[in-house]
Amino acid sequence: MVKTGKSDTKNLFDPDELVLSKNEILEFCDRVIEKWSKNTTKNAKNILAMNAVKTSVLWTDDESLKAIWREIIAWTFELLYENAMSQDEQWSNMLKKLKNKK
Template sequence: MSKKPPFDPDKLVLTKSEILEFCDRVLKKWNKNPTKNANNILAMNAVKTSILWTDDDSLKAIWGEILSWTFDLLYENAMAQDGEEWANIRKKLKSKK
């Protein structure tokens, strides 16, 4: 019986095709209002191009970091939006590291 590897939310397991499909879904949404989203569409097309040119190992490393940073940024953003109460909780959490 083989053991399943532990869950790692920072490890990218999506394929290059799946990431490109995600980009296409975002572009489809933004293309509903291309004038408003022109800069976003241009940037996302640049992201798609870079994904196409990047080898799989580098892609996994880069997007693994992006996933990790996203969780950190979501946390930091949530902490910044609330008052001192969250600041105290944050200090407690940081002291556990």
């Protein structure tokens, strides 16, 4: 966590903490479905899957949503890192150096 300069705990930054509301997550899902609906033939399975995601978000309590999305966010960053590592040797070497500086 990084402090933003004030002692108030609301001003602490935690990139793994979900601060979006359930409605904001549902709005995101709707935007994705709207985008995919421009080509329903190509995206039919994706639209169906995203509707399943929306349903699960609707049925899930806020604390569970936060726990689930915390893991999704952490996993996404790890996956992006691993993907970058496997694509380009020069990029991979730079990331390894950065990781080793921890």
